[in-house]
Amino acid sequence: MARWEPNPQGRLEQAAWELFRERGYDDTTVEEIAARAGLTERTFFRYYADKREVLFSGSQDLEKLVVDAIAAAPAQAAPLEMVAAAFEAAGRLIQERRTLELVRRRQSLIAAHAELREREVMKLASLASAVTTALLERGVAQPAASLIAESGLAIFKVGFERWVADAKRQDLAHYIREALSTLKAVTAGRGRTIRREKAAPR
Amino acid sequence: MARWEPNPQGRLEQAAWELFRERGYDDTTVEEIAARAGLTERTFFRYYADKREVLFSGSQDLEKLVVDAIAAAPAQAAPLEMVAAAFEAAGRLIQERRTLELVRRRQSLIAAHAELREREVMKLASLASAVTTALLERGVAQPAASLIAESGLAIFKVGFERWVADAKRQDLAHYIREALSTLKAVTAGRGRTIRREKAAPR
Numbered sequence: 413m414a415r416w417e418p419n420p421q422g423r424l425e426q427a428a429w430e431l432f433r434e435r436g437y438d439d440t441t442v443e444e445i446a447a448r449a450g451l452t453e454r455t456f457f458r459y460y461a462d463k464r465e466v467l468f469s470g471s472q473d474l475e476k477l478v479v480d481a482i483a484a485a486p487a488q489a490a491p492l493e494m495v496a497a498a499f500e501a502a503g504r505l506i507q508e509r510r511t512l513e514l515v516r517r518r519q520s521l522i523a524a525h526a527e528l529r530e531r532e533v534m535k536l537a538s539l540a541s542a543v544t545t546a547l548l549e550r551g552v553a554q555p556a557a558s559l560i561a562e563s564g565l566a567i568f569k570v571g572f573e574r575w576v577a578d579a580k581r582q583d584l585a586h587y588i589r590e591a592l593s594t595l596k597a598v599t600a601g602r603g604r605t606i607r608r609e610k611a612a613p614r
Numbered sequence: 615m616a617r618w619e620p621n622p623q624g625r626l627e628q629a630a631w632e633l634f635r636e637r638g639y640d641d642t643t644v645e646e647i648a649a650r651a652g653l654t655e656r657t658f659f660r661y662y663a664d665k666r667e668v669l670f671s672g673s674q675d676l677e678k679l680v681v682d683a684i685a686a687a688p689a690q691a692a693p694l695e696m697v698a699a700a701f702e703a704a705g706r707l708i709q710e711r712r713t714l715e716l717v718r719r720r721q722s723l724i725a726a727h728a729e730l731r732e733r734e735v736m737k738l739a740s741l742a743s744a745v746t747t748a749l750l751e752r753g754v755a756q757p758a759a760s761l762i763a764e765s766g767l768a769i770f771k772v773g774f775e776r777w778v779a780d781a782k783r784q785d786l787a788h789y790i791r792e793a794l795s796t797l798k799a800v801t802a803g804r805g806r807t808i809r810r811e812k813a814a815p816r
Contacts, residue, residue, distance in 0.1 A: 490803040562768030599801040
């Protein structure tokens with residue numbers, strides 16, 4: 413219990429996760445989250461636009477970190493490598509801020525609620541757009557900038573899913589790198605992407 | 615005016631586009647769309663879950679076409695080529711069904727309304743998921759299947775945007791192929807992706 417900590421946003425987030433666990437996401441109100449944190453609804457809305465946003469706390473920090481990492485990447489780096497490295501850094505931020513258990517609870521909630529999936533895809537679309545802008549600012553031309561941004565998002569999403577499902581407790585960054593090398597293999601038409609034994613003849 | 619045509623869905627769609635043009639998307643109600651089409655609200659809801667869905671009419675046909683094209687692709691085709699070819703076919707379907715003027719009006723409406731952008735990203739996420747499943751059924755392993763699906767969506771989205779913005783009236787399929795070759799170049803670290811004159815030294 414962190415009720416007496418000075419950090420109101422952290423208290424709201426912790427209260428929300430406690431209540432989601434106790435009574436479920438649907439049956440938890442903003443009023444109850446604020447009350448559990450010892451704060452007012454007005455304070456809640458100073459930090460979050462709605463109940464959904466509690467699950468996406470930190471998404472602005474993550475977007476900023478990714479954009480800053482692209483801006484600061486060595487000039488000679490290939491753009492896709494810049495983006496992959498930026499997402500590896502994002503992966504480290506996620507692992508610093510949330511336990512794997514919390515990440516998994518969050519993913520289960522998102523999977524179970526259409527309104528949360530909707531919010532998530534909008535956040536990812538916003539991130540793709542920010543990455544495109546960061547690449548354009550590094551002098552990458554279109555349509556390469558958009559394609560690299562979307563591919564970067566793809567390796568982040570796929571790496572993230574595999575990390576969440578992983579039993580071996582490897583770092584998220586490991587799965588992001590793995591997804592990058594798989595992407596390179598499939599676009600080059602290389603790699604053991606087909607499970608030959610299951611490919612049906614047609 | 616197609617008011618007396620037997621096709622209720624086509625009449626609803628045409629009525630909706632007329633009303634969106636006359637009074638704007640926000641100020642058009644489902645009741646008005648139904649009335650203009652000479653139909654009841656009940657009939658409207660038989661075809662569309664809500665007003666937003668009118669803009670995404672045909673998205674199920676498009677998803678089915680893409681999935682079927684992947685299922686029917688030659689066994690020796692590289693998976694990313696299968697997906698790109700499926701999206702080229704989707705591009706031809708779009709060009710058969712909508713004029714470029716209507717596509718552009720639709721894109722402007724989506725850009726201007728958060729609720730429509732939200733619906734669009736959900737449709738694209740559903741399409742990515744359907745493509746992943748179709749690839750798994752063709753024997754493509756994970757994480758390659760998800761990465762190829764996401765990359766395929768990226769070339770479709772980027773190709774689509776360039777087609778809509780294009781003054782030269784090339785086919786959508788042309789821009790999808792162009793996006794595929796750009797994607798291959800950037801993942802291979804090849805290609806003139808950097809506008810050297812603007813790349814700031816860091």
